[in-house]
Amino acid sequence: MLEKKKLVLIVDDDIDQIEQNKFLISNMGFEVITADSQKEGEEILQNTKPDLAIFDLMMENKDSGFILSYKSKKKYPDVPVMIITAVTAETGLLFGTESEEEKQWIKADKYIEKGIRTDQLQREIKKLLKL
Amino acid sequence: MEKLKVLVVDDEPGIRSGINRILRNFTVGYPFMEDDFSFEIIEAETGEQALEILENNKPDIVLLDNKLPGIHGIEVLQHINKNHIDVAVMMITSHASLDLAIKATGNGAFNFVPKPFTPQELKAAMESITKHLFLKKMTRKMKKESKQLKFQFLSVLSHELKSPINAIEGYLKIMSDRQAGENIKDYQTMIERSIARINGMRNLIMDMLDLTKIESGKKKRELRNTDLNEVAKLAIHSIEPLAIQRNISINLYSEENTYFKSDMDEMEIIFNNLVSNAVKYNIENGEVNISITELKSAIEIKVEDTGIGMAEEDIAKLFHDFVRIKNSKTKNITGTGLGLSITKDIVELYEGKINVNSIPDKGTTFTITLPYEH
Numbered sequence: 094m095l096e097k098k099k100l101v102l103i104v105d106d107d108i109d110q111i112e113q114n115k116f117l118i119s120n121m122g123f124e125v126i127t128a129d130s131q132k133e134g135e136e137i138l139q140n141t142k143p144d145l146a147i148f149d150l151m152m153e154n155k156d157s158g159f160i161l162s163y164k165s166k167k168k169y170p171d172v173p174v175m176i177i178t179a180v181t182a183e184t185g186l187l188f189g190t191e192s193e194e195e196k197q198w199i200k201a202d203k204y205i206e207k208g209i210r211t212d213q214l215q216r217e218i219k220k221l222l223k224l
Numbered sequence: 225m226e227k228l229k230v231l232v233v234d235d236e237p238g239i240r241s242g243i244n245r246i247l248r249n250f251t252v253g254y255p256f257m258e259d260d261f262s263f264e265i266i267e268a269e270t271g272e273q274a275l276e277i278l279e280n281n282k283p284d285i286v287l288l289d290n291k292l293p294g295i296h297g298i299e300v301l302q303h304i305n306k307n308h309i310d311v312a313v314m315m316i317t318s319h320a321s322l323d324l325a326i327k328a329t330g331n332g333a334f335n336f337v338p339k340p341f342t343p344q345e346l347k348a349a350m351e352s353i354t355k356h357l358f359l360k361k362m363t364r365k366m367k368k369e370s371k372q373l374k375f376q377f378l379s380v381l382s383h384e385l386k387s388p389i390n391a392i393e394g395y396l397k398i399m400s401d402r403q404a405g406e407n408i409k410d411y412q413t414m415i416e417r418s419i420a421r422i423n424g425m426r427n428l429i430m431d432m433l434d435l436t437k438i439e440s441g442k443k444k445r446e447l448r449n450t451d452l453n454e455v456a457k458l459a460i461h462s463i464e465p466l467a468i469q470r471n472i473s474i475n476l477y478s479e480e481n482t483y484f485k486s487d488m489d490e491m492e493i494i495f496n497n498l499v500s501n502a503v504k505y506n507i508e509n510g511e512v513n514i515s516i517t518e519l520k521s522a523i524e525i526k527v528e529d530t531g532i533g534m535a536e537e538d539i540a541k542l543f544h545d546f547v548r549i550k551n552s553k554t555k556n557i558t559g560t561g562l563g564l565s566i567t568k569d570i571v572e573l574y575e576g577k578i579n580v581n582s583i584p585d586k587g588t589t590f591t592i593t594l595p596y597e598h
Binding site: 106108109110112113117120151153207208211 | 394397
């Protein structure tokens with residue numbers, strides 16, 4: 094019997110980032126669904142429970158990824174969330190570790206810098222999916 | 225009502241209570257201030273006491289007598305100056321000499337009031353010192369705000385510049401690892417997307433250059449009689465390939481030789497932005513109508529499209545730097561988010577106005593009026 098493919102949700106407002114991650118993650122043997130805005134991401138999360146969610150940080154809002162992460166964790170506490178961002182390098186801002194208050198509501202399991210090597214990304218995804 | 229703390233330093237109780245009486249119900253207001261200022265008086269008998277109060281109560285103004293029992297007023301002033309205490313000092317003294325006045329001014333005293341003074345003289349001095357403090361505060365606030373704006377601009381800019389680099393780098397990595405096999409044809413879309421992103425980045429850099437030139441005022445403007453009809457035709461010509469692909473017809477309603485005293489480059493930027501937007505945000509088989517009309521005191525440029533239109537809340541954001549209206553209808557349209565911001569900057573150079581009317585799924589009309597006298 095065929096095992097059901099794991100489902101990965103990718104939300105990013107850059108269509109090329111979506112295409113690349115979709116390509117890489119499909120190659121790992123996973124099913125991929127995508128959304129190109131926080132709003133569309135929220136809509137998908139309403140009715141779909143992915144096995145892993147990957148969010149870009151800056152979309153319509155500069156903290157869209159955090160908002161999606163928060164909402165996803167609230168609805169599906171067991172679905173791991175990865176936030177991919179270039180924010181640290183751009184603004185020098187470190188997030189997630191700024192204050193206790195923030196740590197409490199930003200509940201991504203893994204932060205990844207944009208431009209990460211393919212094999213690293215694939216390793217992190219496997220780790221979060223406990224494969 | 226805002227309150228300023230005034231520290232009165234004088235060993236004569238009569239002077240202290242006199243000042244207290246004069247300022248108790250006195251307020252200062254100017255048309256440019258949102259709030260009037262009133263005064264709260266703190267009294268000190270000696271210079272030593274004054275230093276303590278300066279430390280603990282952070283007054284805004286000090287009325288300072290020079291001849292005091294312990295340390296002199298001028299020494300209090302020197303202390304303030306040396307420790308960069310943020311307070312405006314007014315010397316009040318009966319033993320005024322040129323020497324003291326020079327020394328006080330050299331140490332940063334704001335002004336000098338000789339004793340005895342009339343209530344009117346004191347009030348006039350307080351008015352000028354209040355105005356000074358208010359302007360100082362506003363200057364500081366504005367400097368801080370412009371710094372914040374600059375930071376915001378730079379962080380968005382770096383994001384916009386880095387996104388295409390990340391995208392192209394990603395495609396190159398996939399190609400470098402031969403992740404889609406050995407056949408170059410299987411990478412065609414990735415190559416095309418990379419080229420598209422490079423073009424987008426080039427456009428962004430060109431727009432950035434336009435924007436810096438306009439905002440820094442460094443661009444040499446040449447105002448001469450420019451034929452807007454001709455400029456419009458040039459803009460149409462450069463967007464035509466895209467219009468043909470999507471079967472969009474562009475119509476120009478304007479008299480030959482519609483002259484307007486302006487900088488040709490600036491007029492080109494306006495027309496290029498509006499006409500290319502009208503085509504980009506249009507539908508297949510759509511229409512773009514451009515009209516240039518000579519009104520009584522201004523010239524009117526109207527660019528109307530039959531495109532996707534936009535919601536009211538989007539219109540409000542439209543002219544800000546890097547704003548792009550993102551929704552399912554616009555997701556395949558490329559742009560830098562700077563075109564309309566630049567257009568608005570130019571329109572303002574001519575003391576003109578830009579108006580937007582838009583109905584979702586019906587179309588958008590941009591109307592620019594530029595006065596002949598600018």
